[in-house]
Amino acid sequence: MKNILVIGANSAIAKATARHYAEQKDSLYLLARDPEQLAVQKDDLMVRGATSVECAAFDATDFTSHGPLIAQALETLGHFDIVLIAHGSLPDQALCESDFNVALEAFNVNALSVISLLNYVIKPMQTRRDGCIAVVTSVAGDRGRQSNFIYGAAKAMVSTYLQGLRGRLFPDNVAVVDIKPGFVDTPMTAHLPKGALWAQPEQIAQRIVKGVEKRSSTVYAPGFWRLIMFVVCSVPEVIFKRLKL
Numbered sequence: 001m002k003n004i005l006v007i008g009a010n011s012a013i014a015k016a017t018a019r020h021y022a023e024q025k026d027s028l029y030l031l032a033r034d035p036e037q038l039a040v041q042k043d044d045l046m047v048r049g050a051t052s053v054e055c056a057a058f059d060a061t062d063f064t065s066h067g068p069l070i071a072q073a074l075e076t077l078g079h080f081d082i083v084l085i086a087h088g089s090l091p092d093q094a095l096c097e098s099d100f101n102v103a104l105e106a107f108n109v110n111a112l113s114v115i116s117l118l119n120y121v122i123k124p125m126q127t128r129r130d131g132c133i134a135v136v137t138s139v140a141g142d143r144g145r146q147s148n149f150i151y152g153a154a155k156a157m158v159s160t161y162l163q164g165l166r167g168r169l170f171p172d173n174v175a176v177v178d179i180k181p182g183f184v185d186t187p188m189t190a191h192l193p194k195g196a197l198w199a200q201p202e203q204i205a206q207r208i209v210k211g212v213e214k215r216s217s218t219v220y221a222p223g224f225w226r227l228i229m230f231v232v233c234s235v236p237e238v239i240f241k242r243l244k245l
């Protein structure tokens with residue numbers, strides 16, 4: 001039985017992942033914005049077999065709350081075997097360009113809150129010399145595209161941070177897994193037209209569970225995105241800057 005902290009637990013991807021851990025009879029602590037949705041999820045996870053599920057309300061941009069919230073989760077669970085961070089927002093790129101406050105909010109939600117939360121998570125895992133941190137970033141962080149480079153830059157910030165953190169925590173036997181989904185059919189992308197490359201949250205959840213189990217460094221989800229992003233990153237800048245992507 002594992003003790004798992006899920007941050008951004010109401011996200012479709014986090015919910016699908018938590019269901020896997022409940023079926024493995026793990027204990028979960030959920031942090032998310034909407035307490036009513038959390039209560040529904042708690043009941044669902046208990047029915048699916050979780051040993052215990054506790055929840056607390058959390059707003060990613062309330063940085064001063066992060067320390068006390070993580071401390072409370074740690075006290076309840078005893079230790080963290082797995083910490084999954086999944087909250088995020090997809091900002092309007094044009095608005096970000098015209099109003100810096102919108103861009104700042106996007107960086108706060110998608111990047112700085114993650115770094116703040118990890119500051120509190122790292123110490124107890126280092127001390128225990130075990131565990132796995134998994135963070136949902138995005139393929140959007142692999143290369144800046146003109147249609148969403150604020151979101152992409154925020155995700156890239158986290159991916160670069162995770163690369164360094166992985167090395168820092170390697171001697172302490174704490175794994176750091178960067179989960180990079182492609183297009184996923186969730187509330188965040190409800191307004192976008194869907195196509196052949198789109199995946200369901202359950203497919204991403206399976207990749208997360210497997211990646212954490214194998215203590216992988218970077219997990220593309222679905223796996224074919226590794227090849228797509230290899231090709232995208234190989235396009236010379238002189239051509240890439242002309243592409244309306």
Ligand SMILES: NC(=O)c1ccc[n+]([C@@H]2O[C@H](COP(=O)([O-])OP(=O)(O)OC[C@H]3O[C@@H](n4cnc5c(N)ncnc54)[C@H](OP(=O)(O)O)[C@@H]3O)[C@@H](O)[C@H]2O)c1
Binds near residue numbers: 087136
């Ligand atoms: N969907 C995709 O195509 C895609 C692709 C690549 C990466 N991702 C990443 O996957 C992760 C999960 O997203 P999803 O696709 O599962 O979408 P989702 O279901 O819309 O989940 C996003 C979650 O983030 C939460 N959130 C947003 N701002 C927050 C804040 N200030 N404080 C606390 N929670 C906040 C939302 O809370 P509420 O429920 O309260 O609104 C929501 O539960 C995100 O990091 C996203 O960037 C998604």
